[in-house]
Amino acid sequence: MNRGPSLPPRRRVWSWRSEAFRGLVFQVVAVALIGFGVWYLAQNTLANMHARGIQSGFDFMKQPAGFDIGETLFHYDALDPYWKAFLVGVANTLRVAIVGVIVATLLGAAIGIGRFSRNAIVRGLCYAYVELFRNVPVLIQLLMWYLFFTDWLPPMLDAPSLAGLFYVSKAGFSFPVPVWTHAHALAGIGLVIGIAAAFAYRRWARRRFEATGQVRSLILAPIGIVIGFAVLGWLAGGAPTAWSIPKPQGFVMEGGASATPEFVAVLLGLVFYTAAFISEVVRAGIASVAHGQVEAAGSLGLSRTHAMRLVILPQALRVIIPPLTNQYLNLTKNSSLAVAIGYPDVVSIANTALNQTGRAVECIAIIMLVYLTTSLSTSAVMNWYNRRAAIKER
């Protein structure tokens, strides 16, 4: 009978010598400690709030806010409830963040590429820019831009203008806007159709390229298509050409649209600061592509443009995109400093609400929730992209 060597019976060891047991005890102790800590803090908080007569709960959100907001994306007045005020704040934060991200990316990419220029003056200026704007705190940059707008620029009456169309003054930056008619709505629809058509064209051009080897323009033509459809829409609406031109009338700018000095100061401060960091990310990404890749592409007969598009850029972008999104998140978080200038972003509004209602826990929780949502969703998208684009290895 084959039984093999006799082994001692298996026993589950519940003693200090078992690693699993120790781990369990450790975790239970840690969780208990943290739990006790949280309970203790919560007790104190409730006691303090009771002592100071502060109520808790989010029901205050339905009450009228009682304060005006300097700039809003949609209609709001002091009688609207708090939750609407917070929504205005979120909209303002997103407004400056999105515009800031776009402009900072363009500026940062240009400077990052400029570090590789053959011209020493371009290289030197780009390096100087990066070192200057990276080493000064962003709050100070914001405050200086704001001071520039409120102190140095002339008041509206003496405002300098470009061709009578653009005005820069203490009241902000004013520019002409077209008078909105249904033609512009049609142009907007045309734009959307144009984008879809451009995608379809790209797919068709790709397939033709693979079938016959003839290269069709993949960048200029789609852009032309998008613009063409937008123009078609505008024509269909009667091709209106009326513009609303800003004209200073006393203390108010009649006509046109204005960007407040607060918005412009926050935007410029964030853009110049973040562009310095973005340029470093772009520079590192381009430098990360080994020189051998460039040589191999050249030895295969690829032109410089093709080598850049097919070999260098795809590899560089994989290195650039993760830290780039990190910079986007930093820009969004830094927009919270707008509270120092009076730009009504979500932190500024929460601060006002906090001071008015005393509900510190609730207001701070809202701030953190807004930013956490942004950060975590961006991280999730970034992780998905990373997994998809990762260079496959053994």
Place this chain on the structure above:
Amino acid sequence: MAAVFTPIHPRPAPVRTSGPVAWVRANLFANKASTVATLAFLALALWLVPPLASWAVVHAVLRPDADACQAARGTGACWGVITEKWRFIVFGRYPFESQWRPEVATLLLLGLVVVSCIRAFWKPWLAVIWVAVIPAFFVLMGGGYLGLDKVPTDLWGGLPLTVMLATFGIAFAFPLAVLVALGRRSHLPAIRSLCIVYVELIRGVPLISVLFMASFLFPLFLPVGKSPDVLVRVLVGITLFAGAYLAEIVRGGLQAIPTGQVEAARTLGLGYWQTQRKVVLPQALALVVPGIMNSFIAIFKDTSLVTIVSLYELTGALNLALNSDANWRPFKIEGYFFIVLVYFAFCFAMSRYSLWIERRLGASRQR
């Protein structure tokens, strides 16, 4: 084919590629685009530099004379505001006669930071010095002992406050960061989750919200009646904030240590904590010192935010100095340039130092 081999001696190149002329040709006029750019920038410089120089240097007022500054408004910079107010900006409301104390205290901290990056000083007594410096700093600044006058914390301000918040923020955050980094790599799910929640929560929100939390919520967390110092609250906030970022940096260093190291330690019979202390952490920390320096520079810049929660570091001190003095208030821009200079000098020097450290630490690992 040559029957006899005659060696050819090296000759110099026909067209020189080094020297000033060659450098100018290659770097400024290499091709059409480069030439155009060079000429355009020269034209721009000729247009901008003379008026700038005229404002900043030629017609500038250096004397602390408010009337002269007013007279020169528009044509010349008023650097006199700095001559008049720099001590207030740099030291805040700290009593005038005792300002040597924050000076010494700041130099002490900075010297400690500089020294701590050099590998030769990584001995146990360095940790002892760090622990000893903390009370020494508070005694020097706060007084009340050793015959020094008492100076309450709300009079502390300016550059010493900035240096103190950054240095102590990083110093207190460091042990926390090491624990959190180790916890994040732990196999125990509860520990790992707690650490992940802490890191992702803090990194996902702006520093201002953490400062608000520290400023408004911290007093609520303590038993009724106790109200901690503003400075303490802000320091706690900065420590929590720095801890999350440092934890990620330390974790990066831990990940870079090959698993073979831990395996070797286990085969030698070392337990978990012994392995971490003797084998993993010493190697990991050498890798993370540049990252810690970068965090220090970032936190140094971020301390400018404490002005929003009413602590008077450089920016706050500037506003305090000028807002209340109608004579000098119009010259805020010059004041801001001064602060920009101070921050730039510090941060640039620290980042250069960090690069030097990185190269030195890296060199020891190259064959």
Place this chain on the structure above:
Amino acid sequence: MPDPIIVFDKVNKWYGDDFHVLRDIDLQVPPGERIVICGPSGSGKSTLIRCINRLEEHQQGRVVVDGIELADDVKAIERVRKQVGMVFQQFNLFPHLSVIDNLTLSPMWVGKMPKKEAEERAMEQLKRVRIAEQANKFPLQLSGGQQQRVAIARALCLKPKIMLFDEPTSALDPEMIKEVLDVIVELASQGITMLCVTHEMGFAKAVANRVIFMDQGQIVEENNPHDFFDHPKSERTRDFLSKILGH
């Protein structure tokens, strides 16, 4: 005698102002010839072959490839590069593209071939280097020897008249050197003009019509393999051979 397909006429090159890396190089390569270039490191052998597809620029003298002179004319350089294939020491495969995409890149974008035709040609070359089954893998998933064979197939997809090999086996583990050399030997028997910088002297004996020894930027000696190895003319050649054939 047919016109030489590669001509070096009194070619001189400097790195910087003082490093005279190629000194008065005169070389003529008839079509179909297979040349092995050897020499100590720093002798300029890689620089020499890199001048043939303009990865390096010479400062004096003339380099003419397939009747086209290499100078500043960008169009001429592109025409030359379509006729010259190169295999690098570090393989330089594009890691973000699959093996088959690495091979079809140039035929599609430079040769304006339809995708199907390019892929057929790619599979043909992959079969030639005996690695067809890895067509859909990515370069970093393959071993060093496999990557180098893919690199050879990629260069062959251009159907070049000339193949340049810059120390193709120097970055490989010893057990993978043979598989790559076998592929090059097979290529050699098919009439393509080859210049190979290598230290593998057994390979040189098997494949080369001519062996060139370079030292300090100059061609010291050139001869057919038999006479080169057995009756070296110059003292320097003897010295070099004793060092590398000794072990």
